[in-house]
Amino acid sequence: MVIRKISPNLALDHQVSLRQAAGERIVHLGFGEARLPVFPGLVERLVAGASRNSYGPVPGHPGVLRAVAGYFGRRALPTDPEQVIVAPGSKALLMALQFVVPGDVLLPAPCWVTYAPQALEAGKEVIPVPIPAECGGVPDPDALREAVRAARARGANPRIVILTAPDNPTGTTATPDLVRRICAVAEEEDLLLVSDEIYRDLVHDPGFEYLSPAEVAPSRTVVVTGLSKSLALGGWRIGAARFPAVPMRQDVASVASEVWSTLAGPLQEVAEYAFDEPAELVARRDADARLHGALARAVQDIVVKSGALSRPPTGGFYVYPDFEPLRAQLARHGVVDGASLQDHLLTRGVAVLAGEHFGDDPGALRFRAATSVLYGNTAELQQEAMAAADPTTVPHVADALAVIERAFTEPGSGR
Amino acid sequence: MVIRKISPNLALDHQVSLRQAAGERIVHLGFGEARLPVFPGLVERLVAGASRNSYGPVPGHPGVLRAVAGYFGRRALPTDPEQVIVAPGSKALLMALQFVVPGDVLLPAPCWVTYAPQALEAGKEVIPVPIPAECGGVPDPDALREAVRAARARGANPRIVILTAPDNPTGTTATPDLVRRICAVAEEEDLLLVSDEIYRDLVHDPGFEYLSPAEVAPSRTVVVTGLSKSLALGGWRIGAARFPAVPMRQDVASVASEVWSTLAGPLQEVAEYAFDEPAELVARRDADARLHGALARAVQDIVVKSGALSRPPTGGFYVYPDFEPLRAQLARHGVVDGASLQDHLLTRGVAVLAGEHFGDDPGALRFRAATSVLYGNTAELQQEAMAAADPTTVPHVADALAVIERAFTEPGSGR
Structure with a gap:
């Protein structure tokens, strides 16, 4: 047996819980879960x-x-x-x-x-x-x-x-x-x-x-x-x-x-x-795929707008930004690698997992954002996002996107 | 990786299927499953x-x-x-x-x-x-x-x-x-x-x-x-x-x-x-335990009556006979170890697993009989066995016990 450490997901969850208990609002993009209700x-x-x-x-x-x-x-x-x-x-x-x-x-x-x-x-x-x-x-x-x-x-x-x-x-x-x-x-x-x-x-x-x-x-x-x-x-x-x-x-x-x-x-x-x-299940699945695409692209847009890089997402519910173009600005705030970028974004209200947890270069300013958590934590909120013609305009989704935009686009401003 | 062979259970199941397809009746005591319906x-x-x-x-x-x-x-x-x-x-x-x-x-x-x-x-x-x-x-x-x-x-x-x-x-x-x-x-x-x-x-x-x-x-x-x-x-x-x-x-x-x-x-x-x-579940579980005991003891009685040995069963739904006292009679029919005893009993209509599959001495005349399969293969038959004051007298159970008795008590008679 080789690996006996706490998973980076669980460690992040713990940090998020502590901040939430202290009254902070955290948009938790750390967990790769579809976060939608079960089809009846x-x-x-x-x-x-x-x-x-x-x-x-x-x-x-x-x-x-x-x-x-x-x-x-x-x-x-x-x-x-x-x-x-x-x-x-x-x-x-x-x-x-x-x-x-x-x-x-x-x-x-x-x-x-x-x-x-x-x-x-x-x-x-x-x-x-x-x-x-x-x-x-x-x-x-x-x-x-x-x-x-x-x-x-x-x-x-x-x-x-x-x-x-x-x-x-x-x-x-x-x-x-x-x-x-x-x-x-x-x-x-x-x-x-x-x-x-x-x-x-x-x-x-x-x-x-x-x-x-x-x-x-x-x-x-x-x-x-x-x-x-x-x-x-x-x-x-x-x-x-x-x-x-x-x-x-x-x-x-x-x-x-x-x-x-x-x-x-x-x-x-x-x-x-x-x-x-069966057709009814495929219809729901295809609608979910469109929803995932809409939110992944919305976060991708924020990344690009912030001056960072990211390959355009084409499937699933992830975006993988690279803040290398902002390295100089970020360095002024002590952000020099993936881990410090993850910590920095958490202090700004957004939880993500640094690239090193996926086997990427620890020095790279990269991280994964799971965008499916934006639909909300209850079946009601999720249904609302699923039903919307433009899910990015649903209030609780738009609100979370605004938090992400603030965290990503002013990465050096502290808070 | 070390073990890449077909399990003895599956091999036995296959033999039983072939015999059943040929029209034989087999009482299959080879599988360690409770074989009772789900509690609502x-x-x-x-x-x-x-x-x-x-x-x-x-x-x-x-x-x-x-x-x-x-x-x-x-x-x-x-x-x-x-x-x-x-x-x-x-x-x-x-x-x-x-x-x-x-x-x-x-x-x-x-x-x-x-x-x-x-x-x-x-x-x-x-x-x-x-x-x-x-x-x-x-x-x-x-x-x-x-x-x-x-x-x-x-x-x-x-x-x-x-x-x-x-x-x-x-x-x-x-x-x-x-x-x-x-x-x-x-x-x-x-x-x-x-x-x-x-x-x-x-x-x-x-x-x-x-x-x-x-x-x-x-x-x-x-x-x-x-x-x-x-x-x-x-x-x-x-x-x-x-x-x-x-x-x-x-x-x-x-x-x-x-x-x-x-x-x-x-x-x-x-x-x-x-x-x-909860009480209702415990009541069902305790009734099941009594049922398992009744059938395990019924098979144990047959073993003892046949002149073989077996430790009296006290839990679960298994009996583990030892036909050593009948070795001389069995040898006349080519039964000299656990594997040949298993084959012999199968030709007599009873499927069991020889002791060697449980790590016992291959030469020993021992095998496991799972008695829970006697309740029947449908929920209806199982309910009948569960409802009876003496489950051994329920027709389909009594019938299967008779097959076992014939197979065990005249082990040297061929058929």
């Missing part, structure tokens, strides 16, 4: 699934495996149900994969906070590779090739690359060209691609040309997904994976059988309904 | 918990931690909620414990099928220790001391002992005297005790004096439990653990945060209700 049809299926109190097959009941296979089939990935598994969260599947696939792990830097600790837990080395200028969620293809060769030259065994599209933390989505270039490196260097597509259904622009590496390199790509983000079901813990072939599914099921047995029966009933993608 | 109050809480779609704290919401602490408090184990965690099954918690606690693992032989693969998964050595004559679920105390010393002498590092009471596979429950003797060895040899008490509320005799090692050796005992057995909720995946102190809880929570995040919100609501032990 999902609750109906949860109830219908209550009688599923038997253990059942480890990978999942035939119905849910068929549904997940159909979901991938509609995304240009023809899938046999035997290639599929469901689990209590895609995180559990990513962890099991680390246990069954040998070799060290290449990660885009920055990337989601959990990939590196999981790789370390499985006794692997983590090899960070910078993301390209266009978008995050993938390593720069040339840098990837170099990193693989350099690692091999010093005796490491890089075999796995994790990709995320749309990406957490950058809120951007790899272009088809980039995906093809990554797949080409994977073929050349014999790497397994793990494509985390948990935000796939939250691409903001329905016209965006999404390409999964599983389409380009089907024999060497595992796809993981889940309902936590696209259906705002983080607390229900439903994940799924699609393997290039049945044996790897069996290996992961073997780990599953020793760790979590299977996804809870009632949640398998939910998953079967959700992965079948 | 639990379904109500599942529905009430549907709005819990946020991630929430990794160890569990304050309400469920308070409920679990209260549950242990009513069992002479005063507990701070900070000592507690809930998870998708106690299996996940047992696995996380293997990751966070260093040292090799001592197991009673026989014991539950999952302890050894988990220990191997965590890179540990497994040291089996025979159970005493009185009951299973604990190693013989003197043999335990010897095994620890012998293991240390050859360079191993035995530090963890797993206990199960009531026990799977033997259906017996460690006596207070045995528990005290095990705790004394643990003190002498500085061992951590992991007490798997998932069958605790299914002791058949309400007057049985149950002693948890956590009462005797509180600073060195972890207790794990769950609702899969006592409330027939295997498919809902709800487990809990109580640690001797907060730091170990934090270490396990750290693994949880990288593997399964947290128990699904709706199931936390269920767990809060269940661990609070």
Whole structure:
């Protein structure tokens, strides 16, 4: 065991709680949660699934495996149900994969906070590779090739690359060209691609040309997904994976059988309904994606207006600003790196997570802002944001955006 | 990763399916599941918990931690909620414990099928220790001391002992005297005790004096439990653990945060209700325990009548016969070990799991019979068995018992 520290999310939550207890207003952009109410049809299926109190097959009941296979089939990935598994969260599947696939792990830097600790837990080395200028969620293809060769030259065994599209933390989505270039490196260097597509259904622009590496390199790509983000079901813990072939599914099921047995029966009933993608659910999901896009772009606009940089967000509910152009002004206030920028913004009423927590350069003035928390903390406020033609004009949303604008656009003025 | 084979349960299920497809009637005593309907109050809480779609704290919401602490408090184990965690099954918690606690693992032989693969998964050595004559679920105390010393002498590092009471596979429950003797060895040899008490509320005799090692050796005992057995909720995946102190809880929570995040919100609501032990739920649970006892004793009677041996079952829903006294008769039919006895009984219409799958001597003529499957495969049949004053006389139950009696009492007659 390797990692035994308090997570940066929890540490930030604690700081926010202390400030709130002292009467401060904090716009908390630190937590990557969809923060929307449960769609009623999902609750109906949860109830219908209550009688599923038997253990059942480890990978999942035939119905849910068929549904997940159909979901991938509609995304240009023809899938046999035997290639599929469901689990209590895609995180559990990513962890099991680390246990069954040998070799060290290449990660885009920055990337989601959990990939590196999981790789370390499985006794692997983590090899960070910078993301390209266009978008995050993938390593720069040339840098990837170099990193693989350099690692091999010093005796490491890089075999796995994790990709995320749309990406957490950058809120951007790899272009088809980039995906093809990554797949080409994977073929050349014999790497397994793990494509985390948990935000796939939250691409903001329905016209965006999404390409999964599983389409380009089907024999060497595992796809993981889940309902936590696209259906705002983080607390229900439903994940799924699609393997290039049945044996790897069996290996992961073997780990599953020793760790979590299977996804809870009632949640398998939910998953079967959700992965079948009935029209009413898809309508809600698409509306949510538009809402996420509107708020991510609103925060992006504030970033740009403040003189900072940020790749335009294209999916999910994140913006990843870079305050490098304001380094001189910020330095006058003691802000010299990501950590001090995070602290500085917190004193100005906005909680964010510095880039170093995502494996980015600690010296960079970068951080992730999760924009979905802007919808509000109650189902009522969230419904209001969902119902609005322009959610940025809903009073509680506009109010929070104003706090962010003050914090970002006068970064050196103190308070 | 160490273990990548099909589980003996699944292999047996497959054999049973083939025979059933060929028109044979098989009484399937191979699967350790409570096989009873869900209590309606639990379904109500599942529905009430549907709005819990946020991630929430990794160890569990304050309400469920308070409920679990209260549950242990009513069992002479005063507990701070900070000592507690809930998870998708106690299996996940047992696995996380293997990751966070260093040292090799001592197991009673026989014991539950999952302890050894988990220990191997965590890179540990497994040291089996025979159970005493009185009951299973604990190693013989003197043999335990010897095994620890012998293991240390050859360079191993035995530090963890797993206990199960009531026990799977033997259906017996460690006596207070045995528990005290095990705790004394643990003190002498500085061992951590992991007490798997998932069958605790299914002791058949309400007057049985149950002693948890956590009462005797509180600073060195972890207790794990769950609702899969006592409330027939295997498919809902709800487990809990109580640690001797907060730091170990934090270490396990750290693994949880990288593997399964947290128990699904709706199931936390269920767990809060269940661990609070309302009277109506306790009444159902106690009735289930009596039912389990009645059927386990009925099968035990058949075993004894057949001339075989078996420790009288005292908890859960298992009987663990030893056909050693019939070895000569069985040998004439090619039955010379556990595997051939399992095959032989299957040809006679009864599916059981040979002792070797639980870490017992492969040459021994021992097997586990899970008696809870006798209630029937539908909620209607199960209700009938639950409602009967003497469940052994309910037609479908009596019929299955007759099949078992034929298979066990004429073991050498072929068919």
